[in-house]
Amino acid sequence: MAKKLFFTAAALLVVSGLVFGQGDESGLSKQSVFETPVPEPVGDERGDPGEEPLLPRPYATSPPLVPHAIVDMLPITRSENLCLDCHLLKEKEEGEPTPVPESHYVDLRNAPDKAGDTIAGARYNCVFCHVAPTRTELLVANDFARPLAADSTTDTEGGDPP
Numbered sequence: 001m002a003k004k005l006f007f008t009a010a011a012l013l014v015v016s017g018l019v020f021g022q023g024d025e026s027g028l029s030k031q032s033v034f035e036t037p038v039p040e041p042v043g044d045e046r047g048d049p050g051e052e053p054l055l056p057r058p059y060a061t062s063p064p065l066v067p068h069a070i071v072d073m074l075p076i077t078r079s080e081n082l083c084l085d086c087h088l089l090k091e092k093e094e095g096e097p098t099p100v101p102e103s104h105y106v107d108l109r110n111a112p113d114k115a116g117d118t119i120a121g122a123r124y125n126c127v128f129c130h131v132a133p134t135r136t137e138l139l140v141a142n143d144f145a146r147p148l149a150a151d152s153t154t155d156t157e158g159g160d161p162p
């Protein structure tokens with residue numbers, strides 16, 4: 001069944017490509033969809049944890065950006081989550097990692113009114129929401145304007161997410 005669906009979807013894609021005249025290029029990729037893209041590394045990571053200042057949040061309520069390198073901490077697996085090794089703290093201490101906030105202990109789907117004892121499953125894969133910017137130019141231009149003051153890391157007033 002799944003196989004049949006897959007082939008139907010694949011056939012539809014090919015047909016729509018022909019109908020709309022896109023040839024074998026599609027989406028944001030600059031090359032044929034039949035090639036395996038090997039992108040250049042996008043840029044240098046930031047420094048080790050604690051070496052560089054926190055980054056301003058892109059918009060109110062956004063997950064804070066990771067201000068340090070993370071490549072050596074990945075992948076996050078069921079048995080290993082290096083992010084939690086450092087961030088699973090109860091209280092903020094000067095110069096130490098920011099503790100995972102209370103919201104991350106709440107299982108919004110099954111028990112939205114109480115904080116559990118452990119990180120909620122939906123929050124376990126930290127890099128699902130927290131991204132670590134590298135030093136690079138934008139790959140694709142956009143006109144998103146950050147609604148917060150430039151020096152704000154915690155301001156929760158301001159605009160809506162893009």
Ligand code: HEC
Pocket residue numbers: 049050054055064065066067068070073074082083084085086087095096097098126127130153
């Ligand atoms: C070796 C310890 C260590 C590890 C491992 C680590 N961090 Fe950090 N992290 C820090 C330190 C130190 C800071 C900067 C101080 C702070 O949090 O206020 C920081 C800052 C952050 C911040 C910014 C918080 C804010 O309020 O702006 C985020 C988000 C973050 N880390 C996410 C992650 C994620 C996601 C991972 C796993 C991929 C991770 N960290 C792994 C130590 C660590």
Ligand code: HEC
Pocket residue numbers: 061062063064083084087098099100101103104119122123124125126127128129130
């Ligand atoms: C589903 C998205 C999502 C996931 C997954 C997630 N976070 Fe967050 N995180 C957020 C959002 C949104 C905020 C800001 C609002 C808040 O505090 O709840 C935040 C805030 C934070 C902060 C800043 C807290 C503060 O007091 O300023 C830290 C540190 C953090 N997260 C660490 C983590 C770590 C470590 C993981 C993985 C175990 C993780 N987060 C997983 C969305 C997420």
